[in-house]
Amino acid sequence: MVDNLIIPLLKILIVLNATLVAVTYMVLLERKVIAWAQSRLGPMRVGPYGVLQPIADAIKLMIKEDITPVRADRWVFTAAPIISMVPALIVYAVIPFGPKVSLFGRQVSLYITDINVGLLYIVSVASVGVYGIILAGYASNSKYPLLASLRASAQLISYEVAVTLTLVSVILMAGSLSMVSIVNAQYNSRVWFAFVQPVAFVIFFIGGLAETNRAPFDMPEAEQELTGGFHTEYSGMRFALFFLAEYANMIVVSSVATTLFFGGWLRPFPNIAALRFLDVIPSWTWFLIKSFVFLYIFIWVRATLPRYRYDQLMRLGWKMLIPLAIANLVVTGIVKVMLS
Amino acid sequence: MGQAIAFYTLAAFILGFAMLVVIAKDTVHSVLFLVLDFLFVAALYVLLDAPFLGVIQVLVYAGGIVVLYLFVVMLVNLKRPPEAHHDPRRRTKLGFGLAVAVLVELGAIAGYGSSRPATAIAPGAGMPVTGNTEQVGWLLYTSYLIPFEIASMLLLVAMIGAIILAKREL
Amino acid sequence: MITPTHYMVLSAALFIIGVVGVMVRRNIIIIFMSIELILNAVNINLVALSKQLQNDIGQVFAIFVIAVAAAEAAVGLGIILAFYRNKETVNIDEMNLMKW
Numbered sequence: 001m002v003d004n005l006i007i008p009l010l011k012i013l014i015v016l017n018a019t020l021v022a023v024t025y026m027v028l029l030e031r032k033v034i035a036w037a038q039s040r041l042g043p044m045r046v047g048p049y050g051v052l053q054p055i056a057d058a059i060k061l062m063i064k065e066d067i068t069p070v071r072a073d074r075w076v077f078t079a080a081p082i083i084s085m086v087p088a089l090i091v092y093a094v095i096p097f098g099p100k101v102s103l104f105g106r107q108v109s110l111y112i113t114d115i116n117v118g119l120l121y122i123v124s125v126a127s128v129g130v131y132g133i134i135l136a137g138y139a140s141n142s143k144y145p146l147l148a149s150l151r152a153s154a155q156l157i158s159y160e161v162a163v164t165l166t167l168v169s170v171i172l173m174a175g176s177l178s179m180v181s182i183v184n185a186q187y188n189s190r191v192w193f194a195f196v197q198p199v200a201f202v203i204f205f206i207g208g209l210a211e212t213n214r215a216p217f218d219m220p221e222a223e224q225e226l227t228g229g230f231h232t233e234y235s236g237m238r239f240a241l242f243f244l245a246e247y248a249n250m251i252v253v254s255s256v257a258t259t260l261f262f263g264g265w266l267r268p269f270p271n272i273a274a275l276r277f278l279d280v281i282p283s284w285t286w287f288l289i290k291s292f293v294f295l296y297i298f299i300w301v302r303a304t305l306p307r308y309r310y311d312q313l314m315r316l317g318w319k320m321l322i323p324l325a326i327a328n329l330v331v332t333g334i335v336k337v338m339l340s
Numbered sequence: 341m342g343q344a345i346a347f348y349t350l351a352a353f354i355l356g357f358a359m360l361v362v363i364a365k366d367t368v369h370s371v372l373f374l375v376l377d378f379l380f381v382a383a384l385y386v387l388l389d390a391p392f393l394g395v396i397q398v399l400v401y402a403g404g405i406v407v408l409y410l411f412v413v414m415l416v417n418l419k420r421p422p423e424a425h426h427d428p429r430r431r432t433k434l435g436f437g438l439a440v441a442v443l444v445e446l447g448a449i450a451g452y453g454s455s456r457p458a459t460a461i462a463p464g465a466g467m468p469v470t471g472n473t474e475q476v477g478w479l480l481y482t483s484y485l486i487p488f489e490i491a492s493m494l495l496l497v498a499m500i501g502a503i504i505l506a507k508r509e510l
Numbered sequence: 511m512i513t514p515t516h517y518m519v520l521s522a523a524l525f526i527i528g529v530v531g532v533m534v535r536r537n538i539i540i541i542f543m544s545i546e547l548i549l550n551a552v553n554i555n556l557v558a559l560s561k562q563l564q565n566d567i568g569q570v571f572a573i574f575v576i577a578v579a580a581a582e583a584a585v586g587l588g589i590i591l592a593f594y595r596n597k598e599t600v601n602i603d604e605m606n607l608m609k610w
Contacts, residue, residue: 076368116471120395127403131375134407138368138414150414157407177473347512351520358524358547362531367539374543381550388517388557393569397553400576405546405583412587413539416594432534439530446522450515475566476573484570491577498581505588508595 003106011112015092019248024054026247030299037303064236069141072233076139081234081241084132087125088248094118095255096180098265098283110265110284111180118179119171122256123164126211130156132245133220133230140233149230151310152220156211158317163207165325166200169332170260173197183264190271194261199328201261203321205297208253210317212246215302219310254294255287262290346387353380367413371406378402392473517558524551538602542586549579 028043028050035042043050068077098110115121130153137149171177173193174185186192194201210217221229231242258264265283269275281289308316357377364370378401385394480488524547531544553572560568594600597607 073366073368076372115391117391117395117473120392120399124395124399124403127399127407128375128379130403130407131410134410134414135372146414150411153407153411157404343512347516351516354520355523355527358527361543361547362527362535362540367537370540370543374546377547378550381554384554385557388561390557390561390569390572393557393572396573396576400580401546401550405580408583408587409539409543412591415591416539416600435530435533439526443523443526446526447519450518450522453515453518472566472569476569479566479570480573487574491574494581495577498584502584502588505585506591 007108008112012093015112016089019089019092019251020244022251023244023247024058026250026295027057027243028054029295030302033296033299034303037300058240061240062237066236066238067233069233072141073139076135077233078238080132080136080139081238081245082132083135084129084245085241085248087129087132088245088252091122091125091252091256094121094179095252095259096183096264097287099180101283114178114180116176116178119167119177119182119260122252123160123167126252127157127160129245129249132242136234136242137230140230142233144227145230145232148220148228148232152213152230155213155217155220155310155313155317158314159207159210159217159321162203162317162321162325163211165322165329166197166204166207167260169197169200169325169329172329172332172336179259179264182260183266186263187266187270192261192263192266197261197328197332199324200332201257203325203328204257204261205294206321207317208257209298209301210313212249212253214246214250214298216305216308217313218302219307219313222307250295250298251291254291254298257294258287258290343387347384350380350384350387353377354384367417368410371410371413374409375402375406378406390472392476514558514562518555521551521555521558524548524554536601536603538590538600538605541602542583542590546579546583549575 031053032042032050043053046052046056068074093112094115096111096114100107100109102108133149133156134153135149137145137147137152140146170182170193173189173196174182176182176185182193189196209215213221221231231239234242263270265287267275267278267281267283267286354377357373357380360373361370361377364373378397382394382397382402385391385397528544528547528551531547532541535541535544553575556568556572556575558568560566560572590600593605597604599605
């Protein structure tokens with residue numbers, strides 16, 4: 001009873017709360033990092049070094065007036081931010097933060113669950129997340145959001161194909177769809193999959209940038225384009241929910257990249273006994289450090305690269321990334337057959 | 341017991357949302373009810389020990405096909421609903437009555453067939469039994485390889501056809 | 511105790527709802543969606559009986575049904591778009607260009 005109900009509930013509570021706090025502080029992190037890249041300081045007034053800025057932002061957004069356009073579809077208008085946020089959160093059910101550890105005298109696994117189609121579950125949940133964007137633009141009953149949402153969703157479903165193909169090459173290497181088995185396969189084969197499948201990792205990262213509408217692929221939501229994109233008509237907490245959903249998606253892509261390509265919870269060189277002193281850092285901390293590095297790279301890329309035009313973006317996705325991903329898959333298959 | 345509760349709940353939601361798909365006046369609402377219906381059918385597959393098929397249902401059906409329907413609905417959404425005029429030749433009530441009669445008949449056939457339980461068909465020899473995905477993959481790639489290849493050709497032809505049909509000038 | 515008969519009755523009910531949708535509605539997109547409901551009903555039947563007969567062939571067939579449904583949806587919606595561009599309607603009562 002305790003094992004089947006209380007412990008998973010506790011894990012869900014911890015993961016959800018940690019995610020929501022992390023997402024709120026991602027706003028501050030982004031503003032700070034972009035500011036430092038531009039030789040300025042970022043938010044410094046609210047709290048020491050601007051640490052309380054997200055709380056000020058949250059209070060401001062919560063007390064803003066909640067406007068619904070006159071002839072908008074009310075149910076769909078209200079549901080769209082929720083449909084955007086929920087898939088970003090439920091992916092955490094299968095992401096492994098660490099192996100089985102013993103806590104308070106019982107064996108507790110540091111992941112909420114491990115279904116044997118875990119990777120496919122993540123991809124399918126991501127493809128349901130497109131609905132939030134389409135419905136937000138449609139329900140606003142206004143020209144600019146509709147166009148922007150159609151553009152954004154077309155971008156998302158185009159890059160989904162490339163990302164899924166790279167994931168198939170990872171599955172070929174690991175031999176299983178479950179996330180824990182993929183980390184264990186990296187342990188058994190003594191090498192992180194990023195070094196065995198560099199092309200797949202690069203395509204996954206670029207696809208991840210495009211999937212989360214991050215720069216340089218953020219044309220559908222940039223303020224200079226289409227007056228603000230698919231969330232133009234949203235105000236207050238619903239607008240905040242869209243942005244939080246985008247940051248949550250970023251964290252999800254970082255976590256999945258860490259698990260699939262960079263060893264998940266494994267420390268660097270887990271089989272070399274001479275580096276045993278690195279074990280003082282627990283497994284889940286390694287996972288968080290690696291995810292944080294990816295988040296930093298996300299923000300770094302936004303501060304550095306200019307924006308893609310929409311036709312350049314679609315050409316990159318369809319004409320360059322998908323053939324490259326298919327070629328990578330074919331080469332992986334051939335090499336795997338030859339080596340066995 | 342838990343399985344019975346799960347089955348009846350899922351069945352109620354599936355049939356309820358299916359009726360809402362057919363009944364709803366606004367086409368976008370119909371599409372949204374269809375998405376929810378497919379998600380519940382995927383949950384039913386998981387209940388039936390077919391998790392791979394459940395995830396494929398969400399990925400392909402709910403996340404691909406219905407997105408396509410939503411795009412087309414938004415491109416052809418007219419302000420005047422197509423059923424604005426009532427056609428006197430249509431006999432809606434007779435149609436519903438006949439539908440109920442056919443449903444009762446199908447239920448009777450299904451109930452009669454269950455009184456003689458069928459014997460299990462043994463799976464093919466040499467299949468490693470290590471989980472649902474591996475079993476389905478094994479079958480797809482050994483016994484049913486030719487239908488698999490033909491299905492991929494079908495998808496290629498459909499893709500080319502859809503691109504040509506939707507172009508502005510041929 | 512949930513026997514496959516329960517699943518067959520559920521599948522039959524879903525099938526009937528889909529057929530009623532095809533016959534009663536005039537909007538061609540809703541007719542297509544009702545056809546998807548029919549295909550899902552068939553899939554539920556296949557998977558339930560595959561579990562009863564302990565053979566995964568039903569699930570393989572269901573995957574093929576999903577693939578064929580995807581192909582049919584793509585081509586069908588392409589046809590609807592091409593027709594809409596010419597005649598500006600989605601009511602099948604008005605799609606009678608080839609009627610004598």
